[in-house]
Amino acid sequence: MWGRDRDVAIARAVRALKEMVVEGIATTIPADIAILEHPDFAAVTHSTKWVEEVLDLSHIGTAPITPAGDDNEPLVQRTTTVEVNGRRFDVKLWVPESAGVATSSAKAKKPTRSAAASAGAGGGSGKVSVPMQGTIVKILVEVGQTVEAGQSVVVLEAMKMENQIEADKSGVVKAINVKTGDTVGAGDVVVVIE
Structure with a gap:
């Protein structure tokens, strides 16, 4: 994550992590947010042993991992275009049939990039x-x-x-x-x- 200064970069990273949704596997996102929001991290007073010696992650629960969908539900293939670092990639996804995926055979038009x-x-x-x-x-x-x-x-x-x-x-x-x-x-x- 990048920002004009440390505070902006931290705020952007926290926002991105809080908006991220990952299903089906455990992630370190809650711990990452706890680190980024800690005053020691913002003040740059942490060290390589800081996580083990200072940071209290006991409030972060271990939520049970739930599958992203019903294993018995039929899946349909969906193709979408994603943009990463200015480059476009066509990605094929398998999603549950109930996800409301259009079954039209007409190819969707690639979205155009906004001016921003x-x-x-x-x-x-x-x-x-x-x-x-x-x-x-x-x-x-x-x-x-x-x-x-x-x-x-x-x-x-x-x-x-x-x-x-x-x-x-x-x-x-x-x-x-x-x-x-x-x-x-x-x-x-x-x-x-x-």
């Missing part, structure tokens, strides 16, 4: 910046190339994950301010689009 989802940190300024510190591992465009809003322009590796950094508006690449292997900081402008 397509916009980068520059908010349409054409100055594409990175949201966090990391290393540029790939440059996907060239000066003079025409790009569309939402198109990946560079790949940033941060915390051992590759992040697609996208154009915040359509236009022509006027400048590329980085090269592969460069280390950049949060807010650094990596590509300029006009």
